[in-house]
Amino acid sequence: MAESKADFPPLRLGIVGLGLAGSIMTHNLRHHPAVQLVGACDLNPEALAAFAAHFDAFTTTDLAELLALPELDAVYIATPHQFHREQAVLAAQAGKHVVVEKPLALTLVDCDEIVAAVETNGVQLVVGHTHSFDPAVTRMAAVIASGDIGPLRMINSFNYTNFLYRPRRPEELDTSLGGGIIFNQVPHQIDTLRLLANSPVRSVRAVTGRWDASRPTEGAYQAFLTFENGVSATVVYSGYDHFDSDELHDWVGEGGRDKPPGGWGGARRNLARVSSEAEEAVIRQQSGYGAPLPLALGEGTQHQPHFGVMVASCEGGDLKASKNGIYVYTGEGQSEIVLPTPAAVIPGWCEVMDELNSAINLRVTPIHGGCWARETLRCCLAVLESAAQDKEIWL
Ligand SMILES: NC(=O)c1ccc[n+]([C@@H]2O[C@H](COP(=O)([O-])OP(=O)(O)OC[C@H]3O[C@@H](n4cnc5c(N)ncnc54)[C@H](O)[C@@H]3O)[C@@H](O)[C@H]2O)c1
Numbered sequence: 422m423a424e425s426k427a428d429f430p431p432l433r434l435g436i437v438g439l440g441l442a443g444s445i446m447t448h449n450l451r452h453h454p455a456v457q458l459v460g461a462c463d464l465n466p467e468a469l470a471a472f473a474a475h476f477d478a479f480t481t482t483d484l485a486e487l488l489a490l491p492e493l494d495a496v497y498i499a500t501p502h503q504f505h506r507e508q509a510v511l512a513a514q515a516g517k518h519v520v521v522e523k524p525l526a527l528t529l530v531d532c533d534e535i536v537a538a539v540e541t542n543g544v545q546l547v548v549g550h551t552h553s554f555d556p557a558v559t560r561m562a563a564v565i566a567s568g569d570i571g572p573l574r575m576i577n578s579f580n581y582t583n584f585l586y587r588p589r590r591p592e593e594l595d596t597s598l599g600g601g602i603i604f605n606q607v608p609h610q611i612d613t614l615r616l617l618a619n620s621p622v623r624s625v626r627a628v629t630g631r632w633d634a635s636r637p638t639e640g641a642y643q644a645f646l647t648f649e650n651g652v653s654a655t656v657v658y659s660g661y662d663h664f665d666s667d668e669l670h671d672w673v674g675e676g677g678r679d680k681p682p683g684g685w686g687g688a689r690r691n692l693a694r695v696s697s698e699a700e701e702a703v704i705r706q707q708s709g710y711g712a713p714l715p716l717a718l719g720e721g722t723q724h725q726p727h728f729g730v731m732v733a734s735c736e737g738g739d740l741k742a743s744k745n746g747i748y749v750y751t752g753e754g755q756s757e758i759v760l761p762t763p764a765a766v767i768p769g770w771c772e773v774m775d776e777l778n779s780a781i782n783l784r785v786t787p788i789h790g791g792c793w794a795r796e797t798l799r800c801c802l803a804v805l806e807s808a809a810q811d812k813e814i815w816l
Pocket residue numbers: 437438439440441442443462463464465468484499500501502504522523524549550551605705708709
């Protein structure tokens with residue numbers, strides 16, 4: 422993260438895709454000292470109108486028009502995955518720096534095309550947001566790197582949510598089109614494990630679950646990863662809306678806000694009241710800019726964001742993300758490193774732009790660049806491959 426963000430000339434940014442992710446990022450960036458929102462592109466006129474009313478900024482349904490703005494430095498691409506490759510390449514060719522939401526693309530070939538376009542056109546690329554930008558995760562990585570509690574040996578990470586029963590468009594339930602947890606939730610976990618392990622992934626052994634024929638994509642998985650430096654990790658996700666692992670995180674939601682205890686199965690019950698695919702798609706679109714942010718992201722006292730329960734074990738102690746920072750467990754007992762809660766809507770999202778600003782202004786190579794994101798996608802694809810072939814995949 423940049424040490425002196427306010428010293429940078431403001432990054433003049435365009436938002437491409439004003440849906441859920443675009444809205445969260447835009448709300449986070451409103452008061453960012455080193456980012457100025459100058460325009461937005463979306464196909465949804467209501468989201469564009471709401472954006473224009475808030476920012477008195479340029480809006481368009483045509484990406485080429487946004488990219489033609491001479492005052493535009495960079496774009497944040499938060500459209501559905503299948504558009505990332507084409508839009509990122511167009512932005513790079515227009516000489517604009519690029520932030521792309523995860524996953525970078527749906528295939529390794531598409532990732533390569535984006536990376537090549539960025540290199541050819543001399544612009545910077547950062548891929549995010551993933552939870553590896555969370556302040557608790559970056560602090561855990563710093564504690565591990567300090568060596569204060571010895572070398573990292575293993576990580577255990579699990580998250581149980583209602584992911585699969587939130588309103589979806591049909592393609593979001595089709596794995597071949599980037600649907601399901603593997604392309605949408607697993608990148609958060611893999612990125613975090615990779616950041617903490619600080620070593621290339623060596624192998625992946627996974628089992629995936631498709632347990633509901635009416636939501637015919639992966640809703641759960643369990644994997645064992647080994648890293649080249651000897652670290653190993655177990656990682657689990659279930660989006661089946663039964664158990665909610667926020668119960669083990671003091672009932673703090675993903676975005677770091679207190680949330681009401683309980684609510685198990687609530688997303689399933691809400692979905693059962695929706696009568697058709699078309700109605701579900703309409704509800705899905707209502708998360709566009711101008712709509713209230715989802716409850717778990719927008720209400721209650723702000724703590725640190727998280728992505729489930731995670732324990733990183735070093736030889737001399739364990740680290741666990743807590744609601745206000747991280748717990749450190751050693752032979753001396755437990756202590757907590759409390760992290761400041763920034764005045765962002767969700768801590769962690771502005772850090773994506775800080776990484777881009779550092780790359781542009783300080784020539785710092787981004788951690789979450791194109792090659793990093795390609796490797797995360799490679800691991801996600803290895804999860805699918807391991808499950809399909811019933812064997813360990815060596816990367
Ligand atoms: N980092 C996170 O925590 C997080 C959270 C949500 C989504 N995401 C990512 O963000 C991306 C978008 O997901 P979402 O949930 O915000 O989707 P969404 O459907 O809520 O929003 C997508 C927006 O893009 C617009 N759009 C669609 N096609 C377009 C096009 N060709 N040109 C311009 N605009 C277009 C839609 O009108 C919509 O407003 C996905 O890649 C997803 O993985 C990341």
